[in-house]
Amino acid sequence: MRTTNAARLLAAGAALTALTLLSACSAGSRPHRDETLASKAPAQPGNGKRQVNVLPGMPPVENPKDLYSADRPNQLSPVVRDFPSRVYVPNTNSNTVTVIDPKTYKIIDTIPVGRQPQHVVPSWDLKTLWVNNDLGNSLTPIDPRTGKAGKAVVVHDPYNLYFTPDGRYAVVMASMDRQLVFRDAHTMKVVKAVPASCYGVNHADFSPDGRYFIVSCEFSGEILKVDTAKMKILAQERLPFHGAMPQDVKISPDGKLFYIADMVANGLWILDGDRFTRPRFLYTGKGAHGLYISRDSREMYISNRGEGSISVFDFAQNRLTKKWHLPGGGSPDMGGVSADGKILWLSGRYNAEVYAIDTGTGRELARIKVGSGPHGLAVYPQPGRYSLGHTGIFR
Known part of the structure; x- marks a missing residue:
């Protein structure tokens, strides 16, 4: 979620409206616990045999029953195997990226970047980290081998950044411009700008075959379904909660469901992406924001920014x-899981700090x-064959 004055006003208005209506809204507009869970629990990870007809140019799906099968502990691509392990933290108000050594929990560098850096995003080919300087209208490349920043590339309103599964295009979430901008993944030249009638496009994730992706619109409480190859919005839906503010998006390991965190509804929307029907809801905690999959694909960590907690969702138990x-x-707020799967790293958005959390016990290991x-923030390198963007969505 951005921190501009306009955005803060929009967010505050939405939150105030939602909180006011919580006690007075009709039963039909409020998420209920008895409506929350999926009708069928996702299958446990296993060796899949069925073939997936993927987007042309996209790497084959390694295991259709577990989209995260390439993300196992320390299963690093040869591309990143020699990169030093680091945690890269974009500080939106300081216009810097803090670099942390995860072994010592010590800050080893502070990199000046453009105005209001929002996310640090691994490129599709894993070779570059892109810092999204939203109000600076630029992307700063960082070489993860050396930790050095390169010359910034001019890109307007890069709130967040994703990559199509075939590696051809970067997709800039131009939140204030109300656009999804498809750019050449290497040169960042514009290929097509897709207008969005919703407000605040911000997070996304792709279907198992890569042919579509789901996008959250935080300021209008809507979600989009976008055709990857045609670069076209296929469907748009308003979430069934007044003042909804959707944030991070993640697909289930079996590829059947999308989970969408909602900061104002305080939980997860559970969506059938293929059918794009009315989603169900699961309460997790105040200010639900970031979603991260465990290295064994069995759990998902949900950061509840408004109450200082992390909820753990078990896919098999649903x-x-x-x-x-x-x-x-x-x-x-946002972050990622260490390469060995033992530590969840999260930024402390309003506390100017970073948390290292033991994924086995939930114990706080460090506060930096x-x-x-x-x-x-991006934990890098991480296991996986290629990156779909954000702070690290790997397949």
Whole structure:
């Protein structure tokens, strides 16, 4: 979520409206616990045999029953195997990226970048980290081998950044411009700008075959379904909650469902992406924001920014099984899982800090002071064959 004045006003208005209506809204407009869970639990990870007719140019689906099968602990691509392990933290108010050594929990560098860096995004080919300087209208490349920043590339309103599964295009989430901008993945030259009638396009994830992706629109409480090859919006739906503010999007390991965090509804929308019908809802905690898959594909970590907690969702059981509270509170936001799967790294958006959390016990291992407004931090390198963008969606 951006931090411009306009965005803050929009977000505050939406939150105030939603909170006012929580006690007065009709039963039909409020998410209920008895409507929350999927009718069928996703299959447990296993060796798939069926073939997936993927987007031309996209790598084959390694295991249709587990889209994250290439993300196992320390299963690093040869491209990144020699890269030093680092945590890159964009500080939106300080216009810097803090670099942390995850072994020592020490800051080893501070990189000046453009105005209001929002996310640090691994490129499709895994060779570059792109810093999204939203108000600076630029992308700063960082070489993850050396940790050095290169010359910024002019890109208007790059709030967030994704890559099509075939590696051809970068998709810029131009939130304030109300556009999805398809650009050449290497030169960043515009190929097609797709207008969006919703407000605040921000996060996304792709279908198993890569032929479409789901996008959240935080300021109008809507979601989009976009055809990847045609670069065309196929469908648009308003979430069934007044004042909804959808954030991060993640697909289930079996590829059947999309999970969409909602900061104001305080939980997850559960969507059948193929059918794009009315989603179900699952309450997780105040300010649900970021979604991260465990290295064994069995759990999903949900950061509840408004209450300083992390909920744990079990895919096989199709329910929440744990909730971890940060000692002394905090504002857990965006991040990623370490290469070995043992640590969940999250930025503390409103506390100028970063949290390292043990994924086995939920214990806070470290709390590191960084710049002001830390947001979409990237743990790098991570396992996987290629990156779909954001702070690290790997397949």
